Every structure is written in C-alpha cells, then in structure tokens.
Amino acid sequence: MRIVYVNGDYVPEDQARVSVFDRGFLFADGVYEVTSVLGGKLIDFAGHAARLKRSLGELAMAEPVGEEELLAIHRELVARNGIEDGLVYLQVTRGAADRDFLYPEAGTTPTLVLFTQSKPGLADPARAAKGLSVISIPDRRWGRRDIKTVQLLYPSMGKMMAKAAGADDAWMVEDGAVTEGTSNNAYIVKGDTIVTRQLGEEILHGITRAAVLRLAAEAQMKVEERPFTIEEAQGADEAFVTSASAFVMPVVEIDGAPIGGGRPGRVAARLREIYLDESRAKAV
Template identity: 70%
Template sequence: MSRIVYLNGDYLPEDEAKVSVFDRGFLFADAVYEVTSVLDGKLIAFDGHVQRLQRSCDELGIKYTVDADALLEIHRELVARNEVTEGMVYLQLTRGNPGDRDFVYPPEDTPVTLVLFTQHANLLNNPKIETGMKVITVEDQRWARRDIKTTQLLFPSMAKMMAKAEGVDDAWMFEESAITEGSSNNAYIVKNGKIITRHLGNEILHGITRAAVLKFAKMAQMEVEERAFTVEEARDADEAFITSASTFVMPVVEVDGKPLGDGKPGSVAARLREIYLDESLKQAV
C-alpha cells in the first residue's frame, strides 16, 4: 500500500505529492519542522510540539497561526490512513513558494507549504535500550539559533556520518569544550546520582521530551542541574543518556571510546525511561 501524505489540504499517495522547485524550504532551508511519536496509535506530547511549532514560526517571522485542533485532526487522519500503531508523524512547514528565487522574504500573504507524513518505527523495543549507545564528540559547527527547530540539518547529518565512520551510534557536539547536544537529541550525564544537562538558550533545541523528562525527574525526587558540562566531564560520567521524540530516554555507555561506569546502561536512565513512557501514555491523544 502506498503511503498517504498530507500536502496543503490534500491527502495524496506519496508519489503524487509534489512541491515547487521555487519553494523556500528547498532553496533556503527556510522551513521549520516537528516530529511527533506514535504509540499504540496515539500521539505523544502533541501539545508541546504544536506550541514549539508556533514559537519557531514566530522566531523566523513566518506569518502562520497554528491551529492545534486542525493539526491534531490531520495527524490522526494520517495515522489512521497509514495504519501506524508505532512510529512517527513528521511535519514540515515552509515560508512557501514565491514563484522565483530571492534572498528577501516573499510578501507576507504568500501561502505556506505544509507537509506531513508518517514513518513506522520500532520505538519501544529498540535494541539500544539493552546495550546502550556509543558516542563520539565533535566540534559544533551549526548556526547560532539552534533553539529554532529549522530544517537546516546538514551539519547534524555530517556529525551522524562522522559517528558512523567511527563505528559508533551518534555524535555529541561541543563548543569551547562544553557539550551542546547530540546530532538529533538532547544530552545528559549522571555524576554521583545528579542529572546534569545543558541549560536552555540559543545553543540547543528546547526539547519537548527534555522538558517532560526533567519534570518527571524532579517529581521522582531526582537531583537535576541545568548547566554546561565539558567533554571531560562526559568522559568521566557515571552514566549518560539522550532524549528525543523518537528515542524517549536512551542510555549512552561510551564517550570517545571510554566506557562509562561498568559500560552498561545505567539505572537512572532506565528509571527515567520507565517514568516517561508511563506518564506520556496516560496523556497521549
């Protein structure tokens, strides 16, 4: 069965969905996106993704008012049409097609381009939950507004390929010896029972999963410190983990070839994953 995608008001077979070569998402990466996980056919943390989508549009001056109810209906329709019980819904919104190429933004009444599609994925039983991830550290060479969830993902993709070339799972990026985040996730270390993760700012994405995990950690009486931590601190951590919409909470067992703790997934990450999934499924829509 051909996958059904959503494009500007229409549900179409994927091979019939076309976007103009003049679309600014294609020409300038002038676009934002969100990825919402699906478990048991329901959407996880949908409200948070909608709120961040609006923030991204506002920060870039894209004149689009997010209609949460309409987007929820589109998400649900795509999940149903594509029979997704476990996976993701990807949304991309661009500044639209002005009919030509120009660095200057098009008129504000230029219609945006809105695309959504689904992907089936094994989220709950990812093998890395049992083995943990291995990461390397690389210099962060992205633009300075990483808090906006844009489609400018070339360097994160390059970082992912650097990790693959080293035979590991991912790369954690750093600036001036301090870790910013992973190629597609927020990064955390645990030292003496304390969870440490970089504070919010323009340097990192304000992760929806990150916010929920930190809230649940505090509810569980876990100690949390939001600050920059160094590459050396990461290598010397007792344990580490990442969070994202598609991995939830995933343990990290090695940084730059150095095993963390006993080289196995840690108890803090395991407990946080359990709490996150339990609470998120209660609130799924």
C-alpha cells in the first residue's frame, strides 16, 4: 500500500486524515506542486521549491517546512514507495479553522500533504512519438493563474471537454489569444522561431517552460514571447506543450486542423531530447 505524508507523519494512504475544517477543502485555499521522478531522482526540484515559496507568499500563507526538509520528505516518499519513474505531489493549505471567509488568525498551522504516483516509462510515452490533439475552449479561470493553487475545477472541465470531442487536451483562449493548456504551457514554431506567451498573471510560470526556453537559447534557437491565436497555431510548422509530467510533448492537431502534416516536428523532438538529458544529469 502506498505511503503518504500528512503533517509530519508517514502513513498508509487509507489512514491519512485531514480535518473537515481544512481551508483547502472549504475554500480551495491552498497551493500545490508536482515534481517528476526519473531513475529514482527528482527533476527540477529547486525550481518547484522556489515557485512554491512564491505561491505561498502571494497568498500570505506560512511555509510549513524549509526547503531542505521538503527535499528530505520527497526523497523519503520516493524511497518508501519504490518510485523509479513517477510523480511526487505536494499540497499546502492555510490549515484548519472555523469556517469564515476571512483568513484565520496568525499562528494557524498549515496543512502539508505529499503523495506519489508511480508512472513507469514516464519519459518515453508512445504519445511523444504520435503527438497530441487539442481543442480550443474559452479561458474561464480566475485572474491569478501565476499562483499554482488547487483551484483546478475548470482545467478538469476542459480535459473532459477534450475527451468528449475525441481529443487529448484543450488550449484555453482569452481575448482572442491562447493563454495555455489545461495543465501545460503552449508553444508554436514558425520557421526558425519558437513562439510562446510571455509571463504574466494570465499563465502559470512553468518550471519546465523556464528550463526549455533557456535550453532553446543555448541551442541558438530563436524565441519570441508574445500571444498567438488559434488560427496562427493552425498555420504553424509545429506546436508543442511543456509541463513537469509531460516534459516536451508535440501537438499535431488543433481543432481538427493538422499541424506540420500531422506529425511531431524536429524542434519539439530536439527540445525534448536536450531537456531530458540535462534533467537526468542534474536530478537530485
């Protein structure tokens, strides 16, 4: 049985308990991170820890533990659950308090929960060779998407819309331009230029995004950070997404229109290769 971490204790998942008054349950008053595991080691852990700290700060939420202890917890869970390839999810809420829209008094103990998912072959899924199909949907999320909160209902609805349409995922559109995927950052390639939306409150500041754009620059690839439309994406040479769990994943169809002849392109393939090579070399 899987072992999970709850507020300082490692317990079997069927014994894990969080208060019914936890503000994560009552108000979605919480944030999360997910870190990939390859070969039993953590990918981009420092980046995820830094973003967690930022998210907590934006919500005036206390840090439950320091980064060193957080790393130790991740490693312990990976070891206890025998994770070779997979994911470690972390969630922090403001803690348990009597139901009130106002934040509870200072000193309320945050809730810290972590759990693993085993994903054998995480870095080599067949869909990386096949590519994803996506549909476009209106972006109806709240405005602070740069904070990685547990408010994931609309992205979940988006994935169900995609499933109903026979697609793999959805790209969200606001004011005529693509913001991001339901759980990933979105990109197109036109000629020798990679285009992706600039950072702001409209999108999540992806840890994989940052690494991939840095690697693209080091590989002498041209990057343009700006909004793009679905129509522009449909006329692109390539499209792809990045995330902690998908790494770099080609997109070969948008709203039924094939991209790049309906096959993954060389830019996405190259970025996936160099990202995984570096991530494995620097994994902790």
